[in-house]
Amino acid sequence: MQSVTEKSGLKRYLVTLNVNGDSYTRVLKANAILANVLREELDLIGTKKGCELGDCGACTVLLDGKPVNSCLVLAVEADGCNITTIEGLAQNEKLDQLQESFIENKAMQCGYCTPGMILSAKALLTRNPHPSEHEVREAIAGNLCRCTGYVNIVKAVLDAAEKQ
Ligand code: FES
Ligand code: FES
Structure with missing residues (x-):
């Protein structure tokens, strides 16, 4: 990974993140947290x-298809990886079936946990399209x-799972 050293001696890194199908390159500190880069940059x-x-899962994103707590991932660790955030689930202005089902089943109140919850569920349905209730509960634990x-x-x- 390319790095640049500032006058102050601080080293920064050229990080490329592939997010929701788009590629973004940013110059970042070694300790930049992925959740902050996604939100702020x-x-x-x-x-x-x-x-x-790493306790609540609100910051869950998919990193090369696997759910991770993005508050525990350094952006430099995600260099070159494919990242999916909740903004990347709808395709051509059509909501993902999980998003539709969350709405239809009134599966949210304040909605703060919903993006992370849906992304954990998305990873589950991708690897196991017909999970049992127990497997769903495990996946969103x-x-x-x-x-x-x-x-x-x-x-x-x-x-x-039934409708997709
Ligand atoms: S696990 Fe709580 S914010 Fe990341
Ligand atoms: S924390 Fe889940 S809907 Fe409010």
């Missing part, structure tokens, strides 16, 4: 920040929701 504010400790009690969220994921 790329204006992709659908990625939420909660605990910033790292995504905390303080509002819904999870019942409608699980229903929504099962509904999306």
